[in-house]
Amino acid sequence: MVLGKLVRLRPMDASDADALWRWNHDPEVMRWMQDGYAQPLAQVRKRMEERPRNSYSDLLLGIEVLADNQLIGLVRLGNAEPETGCAELDIYLGEKEYWGRGFATDAMRTVCRYGFEKMRLHKISLTVVTENHAAHHIYQKVGFVDEGRLRKVFRRDGQWYDMFTMGLLEGELQD
Numbered sequence: 001m002v003l004g005k006l007v008r009l010r011p012m013d014a015s016d017a018d019a020l021w022r023w024n025h026d027p028e029v030m031r032w033m034q035d036g037y038a039q040p041l042a043q044v045r046k047r048m049e050e051r052p053r054n055s056y057s058d059l060l061l062g063i064e065v066l067a068d069n070q071l072i073g074l075v076r077l078g079n080a081e082p083e084t085g086c087a088e089l090d091i092y093l094g095e096k097e098y099w100g101r102g103f104a105t106d107a108m109r110t111v112c113r114y115g116f117e118k119m120r121l122h123k124i125s126l127t128v129v130t131e132n133h134a135a136h137h138i139y140q141k142v143g144f145v146d147e148g149r150l151r152k153v154f155r156r157d158g159q160w161y162d163m164f165t166m167g168l169l170e171g172e173l174q175d
């Protein structure tokens with residue numbers, strides 16, 4: 001378990017499958033997400049049951065609000081390599097009524113701090129659709145820098161969108 005100011009991050013298990021399934025079927029939540037393919041509930045349960053335990057290279061954590069213990073989303077540090085000290089980050093909040101209250105910003109800072117301090121990472125990267133202004137804003141707010149623009153790589157409703165690639169180096173995290 002990793003503690004932030006507003007949230008705690010904790011491992012996920014099969015008991016979280018219902019929430020995951022609900023989030024993945026909400027078009028507003030999934031609007032700018034890469035993995036828009038929503039699986040049936042039984043498949044989500046199976047995937048969570050069979051998922052290997054968290055490891056250095058794949059750390060999946062549920063985001064829980066400290067004030068009411070509600071699970072509101074997840075954050076993942078994936079593809080981490082001890083040789084390069086690089087990892088990739090994904091985050092989303094599935095419980096929409098918790099949007100706009102600072103929880104994602106706190107979860108970002110908390111997982112990045114964990115990555116740099118405990119995993120000895122050197123760099124955390126992510127990609128975000130250029131139209132996803134709220135997400136782009138929080139990434140910049142915690143210190144991520146635009147490093148490039150991938151042209152027309154995200155498809156939604158028959159339209160192609162660009163994505164920013166962003167990076168945060170050790171020592172650049174903004175509190």
Ligand SMILES: CC(C)(COP(=O)(O)OP(=O)(O)OC[C@H]1O[C@@H](n2cnc3c(N)ncnc32)[C@H](O)[C@@H]1OP(=O)(O)O)[C@@H](O)C(=O)NCCC(=O)NCCS
Nearest residue numbers: 029091092093099100101102103104105128133134135137
């Ligand atoms: C994007 C997301 C993670 C933000 O989570 P959140 O908890 O609402 O974020 P916070 O409350 O910490 O911060 C929101 C910030 O975005 C700003 N914001 C909201 N809408 C915005 C918009 N349209 N344009 C620019 N900034 C916006 C808010 O003003 C706030 O900034 P501030 O604290 O400086 O005022 C969440 O809405 C989400 O999960 N969305 C769906 C999935 C998704 O898009 N995930 C990211 C994929 S890369």
